[in-house]
Amino acid sequence: MNLALKNTDMLARLPQVRGGYREQADLADVSWFRVGGCADILFSPADEADLQIFLANCPEEIPVTVLGACSNTLVRDGGVPGVVIKLGRPFGDIIIGSDGQVDAGAAVPDLMLSKQVANAELSGLEFFRGIPGTVGGALRMNAGAYGNDTATVLSHAYAYDRNGKRHEIQAHEMGFDYRHCALPQDLIFTAARFQTVPGDKQKILAQMEEISASREDTQPIKTRTGGSTFKNPGGADPEGLKAWKLIDAAGCRGLTQGDAQISELHCNFLINHGNASAADLETLGEVVRQRVKDHSGVTLQWEIKRIGREAM
Numbered sequence: 001m002n003l004a005l006k007n008t009d010m011l012a013r014l015p016q017v018r019g020g021y022r023e024q025a026d027l028a029d030v031s032w033f034r035v036g037g038c039a040d041i042l043f044s045p046a047d048e049a050d051l052q053i054f055l056a057n058c059p060e061e062i063p064v065t066v067l068g069a070c071s072n073t074l075v076r077d078g079g080v081p082g083v084v085i086k087l088g089r090p091f092g093d094i095i096i097g098s099d100g101q102v103d104a105g106a107a108v109p110d111l112m113l114s115k116q117v118a119n120a121e122l123s124g125l126e127f128f129r130g131i132p133g134t135v136g137g138a139l140r141m142n143a144g145a146y147g148n149d150t151a152t153v154l155s156h157a158y159a160y161d162r163n164g165k166r167h168e169i170q171a172h173e174m175g176f177d178y179r180h181c182a183l184p185q186d187l188i189f190t191a192a193r194f195q196t197v198p199g200d201k202q203k204i205l206a207q208m209e210e211i212s213a214s215r216e217d218t219q220p221i222k223t224r225t226g227g228s229t230f231k232n233p234g235g236a237d238p239e240g241l242k243a244w245k246l247i248d249a250a251g252c253r254g255l256t257q258g259d260a261q262i263s264e265l266h267c268n269f270l271i272n273h274g275n276a277s278a279a280d281l282e283t284l285g286e287v288v289r290q291r292v293k294d295h296s297g298v299t300l301q302w303e304i305k306r307i308g309r310e311a312m
């Protein structure tokens, strides 16, 4: 009751927009893990101008969080305070220009981007084939696979800050590192330009098929998961320390907590078998971190973003 009153209060303080506000929007529905509570308010901007108006006029004390496909995010059971922004179709265009330049909205799924670019006989974005996130999430996470990452193919990105100011950010200004972008957390990416090179369509498609097949064999991609749970301590270096090896060596493969489990197939993946809560998943992750620390002395860092409140 109190919570509902509080949200209605909050809603009254938000700027008038053309896109939709939804109160108590269930985030488990949009999360890969299928867990978590509600956003106090979910906002889907009608277009870029609408997003700008919202940011310029949203009271500073109301927290704002942006989500993409929620494929690397664990939403806690108590939900997310304030406004959660989810960019939809108005941010979903792909424009293939001259000289291999490809513009994509932040809501474009990485998989769709890789396919369209391949069909245009352009190479460079094949690695996106196996990443189930959006362009916005890829920019924030420096998503990558098979020796490539977002940093290597980005020309520049567009973003709005919390005051509604638009920024054009060159790749070298993103502060990219392994699964990390150092820009302030309040920036909301709206689009990106990628640089690709001409390629042979059959070869590109064959490489994407290989990526897809290799993932099916080695990762639990058809389950409720969040991708790599912890960063590899050796970063992107193929010879560096791997989180899964440390987890395996610490005896955590297959470990469970309620309906949450460390995948038997790939032990850097957490799985929800159906009825796990976000707390089960996070607790299991912390148990693994402790066991790895005790066994090898290495402190694993979460790659998965954990957001929101714990359940009361």
Ligand SMILES: Cc1cc2nc3c(=O)[nH]c(=O)nc-3n(C[C@H](O)[C@H](O)[C@H](O)COP(=O)(O)OP(=O)(O)OC[C@H]3O[C@@H](n4cnc5c(N)ncnc54)[C@H](O)[C@@H]3O)c2cc1C
Pocket (backbone or CB within 6 Å): 032, 065, 066, 067, 068, 069, 070, 071, 072, 073, 087, 106, 130, 131, 132, 133, 134, 135, 136, 137, 138, 139, 140, 141, 142, 143, 144, 145, 187, 188, 189, 190, 219, 220, 221, 225, 226, 227, 228, 305
């Ligand atoms: C089966 C599976 C396999 C995966 N394999 C890989 C892999 O090979 N390589 C890899 O790198 N990742 C992988 N992931 C993780 C995940 O897909 C990537 O990190 C992806 O880039 C996250 O994108 P998203 O849109 O889902 O972001 P979300 O999970 O929604 O958000 C992640 C972060 O990005 C921020 N964010 C999202 N959109 C925006 C925006 N528009 N502006 C600013 N910030 C934003 C969020 O606030 C959050 O901090 C995998 C995940 C799964 C479930």
